[in-house]
Amino acid sequence: MHPSNPSTDAGVRNLHAAAPPVPSNFIREIVLEDLKTNKYGGRVQTRFPPEPNGYLHIGHAKSICLNFGLAAEFGGKTNLRFDDTNPSKEETEYVESIQDNVKWLGFNWDRLFYASDYFDQLYEWAAQLIKAGKAYVDDLAADEIRTYRGTLTEPGKDSPYRNRSIEENLELFARMRAGDFPDGSRVLRAKIDMASPNLNLRDPVMYRILHAEHHRTGNKWCIYPMYDYAHGQSDSLEQVTHSICTLEFEDHRPLYNWFIQQLGIFPSQQIEFDRLNLTYTLLSKRKLLQLVEEGHVRGWDDPRMPTISGIRRRGYTPEAIRNFCGAIGVSKTNGSIELAMLEHFVREDLNKRAPRVMAVLRPLKVVIDNYPPGQVEEMEAVNNPEDPAAGTRKVPFSRELYIEQDDFREDPPRQYYRLSPGREVRLRYGYFVTCTNVVKNDNGEVVEVHCTYDPQTRGGNSPPDGRKVKSTIHWVSSAHAINAEVRIYDNLFTKEDPNQVEDGKDFISNLNPQSLELLAGAKLEPSLANAAVEGRYQFERLGYFCVDPDSAKAKLVFNRTVALKDTWAKVEKKIEKKTEKR
Numbered sequence: 323m324h325p326s327n328p329s330t331d332a333g334v335r336n337l338h339a340a341a342p343p344v345p346s347n348f349i350r351e352i353v354l355e356d357l358k359t360n361k362y363g364g365r366v367q368t369r370f371p372p373e374p375n376g377y378l379h380i381g382h383a384k385s386i387c388l389n390f391g392l393a394a395e396f397g398g399k400t401n402l403r404f405d406d407t408n409p410s411k412e413e414t415e416y417v418e419s420i421q422d423n424v425k426w427l428g429f430n431w432d433r434l435f436y437a438s439d440y441f442d443q444l445y446e447w448a449a450q451l452i453k454a455g456k457a458y459v460d461d462l463a464a465d466e467i468r469t470y471r472g473t474l475t476e477p478g479k480d481s482p483y484r485n486r487s488i489e490e491n492l493e494l495f496a497r498m499r500a501g502d503f504p505d506g507s508r509v510l511r512a513k514i515d516m517a518s519p520n521l522n523l524r525d526p527v528m529y530r531i532l533h534a535e536h537h538r539t540g541n542k543w544c545i546y547p548m549y550d551y552a553h554g555q556s557d558s559l560e561q562v563t564h565s566i567c568t569l570e571f572e573d574h575r576p577l578y579n580w581f582i583q584q585l586g587i588f589p590s591q592q593i594e595f596d597r598l599n600l601t602y603t604l605l606s607k608r609k610l611l612q613l614v615e616e617g618h619v620r621g622w623d624d625p626r627m628p629t630i631s632g633i634r635r636r637g638y639t640p641e642a643i644r645n646f647c648g649a650i651g652v653s654k655t656n657g658s659i660e661l662a663m664l665e666h667f668v669r670e671d672l673n674k675r676a677p678r679v680m681a682v683l684r685p686l687k688v689v690i691d692n693y694p695p696g697q698v699e700e701m702e703a704v705n706n707p708e709d710p711a712a713g714t715r716k717v718p719f720s721r722e723l724y725i726e727q728d729d730f731r732e733d734p735p736r737q738y739y740r741l742s743p744g745r746e747v748r749l750r751y752g753y754f755v756t757c758t759n760v761v762k763n764d765n766g767e768v769v770e771v772h773c774t775y776d777p778q779t780r781g782g783n784s785p786p787d788g789r790k791v792k793s794t795i796h797w798v799s800s801a802h803a804i805n806a807e808v809r810i811y812d813n814l815f816t817k818e819d820p821n822q823v824e825d826g827k828d829f830i831s832n833l834n835p836q837s838l839e840l841l842a843g844a845k846l847e848p849s850l851a852n853a854a855v856e857g858r859y860q861f862e863r864l865g866y867f868c869v870d871p872d873s874a875k876a877k878l879v880f881n882r883t884v885a886l887k888d889t890w891a892k893v894e895k896k897i898e899k900k901t902e903k904r
């Protein structure tokens with residue numbers, strides 16, 4: 323009955339475009355220099371190395387864009403490597419979601435690895451270091467190791483076990499692997515320098531005993547390598563040329579290099595950049611896990627979560643995220659980026675591509691008294707003024723409509739130009755209408771607005787007398803409307819820095835109790851009847867919205883991705899401020 327445009331039905335599709343442009347930065351300069359000096363034979367090999375202990379977040383997106391973007395720019399390749407050296411915290415669910423997320427962001431890895439693929443090789447190399455007198459088995463307990471390590475101002479002390487013979491070390495290490503000792507009773511340490519000004523070089527632990535089942539190696543191992551021992555060697559095995567990671571690993575770089583030098587293996591190089599921090603947002607898998615486990619959000623993909631799965635469900639596009647990551651760049655000092663900047667990139671991308679539709683979130687009934695009962699006109703509406711190729715669609719107009727409650731005021735304040743008694747406004751793509759009277763309920767609330775229309779303004783065009791109106795409002799024909807639930811989101815935290823808490827409290831105390839508002843009675847234009855999950859639209863004058871997977875045939879569910887800039891709210895604030903001053 324209402325021919326709908328296919329581009330409207332599907333919403334915005336994901337464009338798996340080429341890698342984003344990488345603006346000039348210090349990492350790129352290092353790569354360029356290495357290419358010039360032929361350090362790696364003209365090769366660029368990067369890797370993205372997540373630990374599968376949670377879902378990826380927007381901070382990881384920055385790392386993904388950098389790793390994949392750099393390699394792509396220089397004809398190189400990027401591996402995906404799961405850093406799965408912590409068996410007790412890792413799960414297959416995370417491995418799957420991470421692969422989904424990377425693909426969704428628009429990237430294809432070259433080879434897929436797991437650090438656990440290298441457990442045999444890492445064990446052999448550890449034995450090699452023992453034989454070279456560069457590693458030893460230590461029987462000190464964890465807290466003793468900590469005390470012996472010293473502080474930034476005091477050198478460390480040698481462990482009494484530091485000078486065991488090579489034979490004894492080899493035998494004990496083999497028995498650690500064989501399962502002869504309980505968890506925590508012994509460790510393997512690198513023998514470097516207990517007086518080094520860099521604490522990471524004071525005989526760091528290479529292996530710990532952990533009788534835990536691993537998601538891939540099962541019960542084959544009861545000793546597991548530490549991050550610092552596994553990471554660089556994994557890079558080297560994959561012949562990674564530029565191993566980029568976040569700044570907190572800067573002090574670990576000498577250790578990264580030490581293992582590679584001692585073993586005489588491929589010289590991968592580590593380069594550090596700043597972590598992404600966003601205002602009103604927490605980017606830590608551990609804390610995000612707490613939000614999920616304690617039920618503060620509906621899951622890892624709750625649209626309020628900064629996870630890739632969450633912002634995808636919210637309606638953010640991969641293009642917007644990639645453009646954002648390109649724009650923030652990289653630096654050598656940690657800072658914080660305004661959440662508003664991310665939202666800007668989302669709006670900018672959706673503005674170009676999201677089909678426009680009319681939807682009323684908080685409906686108020688309007689009856690046009692002089693419009694013929696039973697008559698329906700198909701009004702032509704533009705799908706996207708930013709994209710002429712998106713074409714037009716038909717929207718039914720009839721005698722009874724819904725408008726937003728916000729678009730009517732019985733007693734309009736100054737500078738409020740929308741509908742009010744005696745006032746004429748334009749119904750977008752419809753007609754000029756003038757409010758004649760209202761119907762109220764027993765509480766004195768307006769429940770129905772009565773209007774007349776001017777037949778000479780069909781399509782919303784000015785009449786022959788050139789009369790103008792100051793406001794255009796959107797509407798939905800009540801007989802044709804589709805019901806929907808709309809979920810409006812606000813920041814998950816009330817504080818710019820959610821980690822800033824009063825004594826004795828934690829970040830949970832900064833949760834915004836109003837981060838989710840449910841509008842169960844929204845009315846949508848009928849072209850949305852076939853909207854597909856993840857379809858993205860601009861609801862005219864309201865913002866960008868995306869179809870949630872909770873949708874059913876009988877009831878669509880939309881998430882508000884991001885609001886349009888609300889000009890009226892700004893005017894109202896200005897007026898308020900002026901009044902306060904007086």
Ligand code: ATP
Pocket residue numbers: 370371372373374380381382384385405566567568596597598599605606607608
């Ligand atoms: P989290 O604290 O959230 O668990 P992580 O650094 O432990 O983060 P990993 O899975 O080890 O998470 O990270 C994989 C890659 O992503 C690493 O190279 C890491 O440096 C990078 N990364 C993680 N968080 C951020 C962030 N906020 N900004 C930029 N890169 C990040």
Ligand code: MG
Pocket residue numbers: 373
């Ligand atoms: Mg980690």
